[in-house]
Amino acid sequence: MRYGRGALLNRSTVMLRASTANSNTVRASLAIEVLRVGVGIVWLMNFVFIVAPANNYFGNFAAVVLSLGPTSIGGSGLEQFVAANAAIFAWLVAIVTGYLAFAFILGLTTRWACIIGGIFSAVIIGAQLGSMFAFPGGTDVGEHPLYLVIYAALVLGGAGAAYSLDHRIAEAVARRRAYRAALNEPAPRGVWAAGSTSRFFLTYFIAGILISFGMGMGLMVAIPATPTPPPAPIHYSYANLTISINATTGWPQYTPANFTVSNGEVIFTITDLDSPMNWSPCPCVVTGTNAGVEIINGTPVHVIPSTNVAHSFSIPNLGLSVYLPGLSVIRFTVDLINPGSFGWFCVVPCGAGANPYSSPPMGVPGYMTGTMTIT
Numbered sequence: 282m283r284y285g286r287g288a289l290l291n292r293s294t295v296m297l298r299a300s301t302a303n304s305n306t307v308r309a310s311l312a313i314e315v316l317r318v319g320v321g322i323v324w325l326m327n328f329v330f331i332v333a334p335a336n337n338y339f340g341n342f343a344a345v346v347l348s349l350g351p352t353s354i355g356g357s358g359l360e361q362f363v364a365a366n367a368a369i370f371a372w373l374v375a376i377v378t379g380y381l382a383f384a385f386i387l388g389l390t391t392r393w394a395c396i397i398g399g400i401f402s403a404v405i406i407g408a409q410l411g412s413m414f415a416f417p418g419g420t421d422v423g424e425h426p427l428y429l430v431i432y433a434a435l436v437l438g439g440a441g442a443a444y445s446l447d448h449r450i451a452e453a454v455a456r457r458r459a460y461r462a463a464l465n466e467p468a469p470r471g472v473w474a475a476g477s478t479s480r481f482f483l484t485y486f487i488a489g490i491l492i493s494f495g496m497g498m499g500l501m502v503a504i505p506a507t508p509t510p511p512p513a514p515i516h517y518s519y520a521n522l523t524i525s526i527n528a529t530t531g532w533p534q535y536t537p538a539n540f541t542v543s544n545g546e547v548i549f550t551i552t553d554l555d556s557p558m559n560w561s562p563c564p565c566v567v568t569g570t571n572a573g574v575e576i577i578n579g580t581p582v583h584v585i586p587s588t589n590v591a592h593s594f595s596i597p598n599l600g601l602s603v604y605l606p607g608l609s610v611i612r613f614t615v616d617l618i619n620p621g622s623f624g625w626f627c628v629v630p631c632g633a634g635a636n637p638y639s640s641p642p643m644g645v646p647g648y649m650t651g652t653m654t655i656t
């Protein structure tokens with residue numbers, strides 16, 4: 282028997298072609314598996330970020346979500362909803378991230394990871410379309426379209442056909458199936474069939490992503506943003522005191538001498554109707570008020586001239602001392618933090634007797650001393 286030269290050539294060409302086609306297929310499928318592991322490593326990095334305590338992922342989740350609000354199409358209602366249920370969504374994102382990392386790296390349930398990853402990206406893109414081209418943005422929305430392209434490539438390329446647990450399991454299932462077939466038992470339907478892309482699966486992949494994208498957009502529009510409440514007003518209270526001459530005793534007198542203020546910022550107005558007095562040893566430095574000043578007839582003053590100091594309003598326990606010229610209106614503010622009762626008194630010698638430092642009304646309750654209650 283003779284083989285013609287032509288026939289031999291033809292045969293080797295066919296074999297060569299077949300082997301080239303085969304090695305091209307192997308190379309293409311290897312590239313797909315490398316892509317799979319690559320995207321798995323990206324997700325692993327995200328997962329490491331989530332579990333690293335230094336990043337306080339769970340603690341910061343709500344704040345980070347709320348920061349996306351301003352760039353959302355349709356308002357920040359969805360962000361407010363997610364932030365209000367931060368624990369649930371933080372765990373959801375963490376679980377999906379962890380699943381994608383290990384599914385892609387190990388090649389375990391590869392095709393499901395493509396669908397779940399695709400849905401995850403599509404929801405984020407749909408909900409955060411406004412952040413997509415916001416540079417610099419505080420979001421990581423920008424890379425999700427790339428993820429979608431990668432997942433599509435993995436699905437179309439039949440990722441998971443090699444170097445994967447899917448592949449190992451598929452082989453095991455196939456062996457078992459062959460064994461059962463030999464025993465003439467019906468084979469169970471395999472869920473691990475890797476390396477083949479059924480039209481059925483591709484349809485669900487595309488439909489899932491389109492629906493998720495629409496869902497993300499829809500949620501954005503559907504959940505209305507609750508208007509931000511106005512900032513709580515600073516709590517002010519007022520203490521209005523007058524120093525006038527008591528008609529019966531003829532002594533200068535604080536009215537009221539005992540009074541109550543709310544804790545917080547207290548605005549004092551003391552109207553001193555008594556006459557001016559010179560007191561040369563006056564310390565005369567305002568202490569304990571906001572900015573260390575009192576406002577005498579509209580002029581802020583830190584040190585009072587000793588040539589006119591009729592009285593003082595002093596509470597040593599609060600470090601407060603304010604000196605009051607005669608015939609003046611004095612205003613000052615004090616931040617009173619702790620509730621309690623505090624005795625106040627006048628240190629300026631306004632006594633009517635022989636010793637003006639000790640004679641009445643100095644030290645007389647209801648005249649030159651009293652109690653301020655902070656609630």
Ligand SMILES: [Cu+2]
Nearest residue numbers: 592627631649
């Ligand atoms: Cu006095």
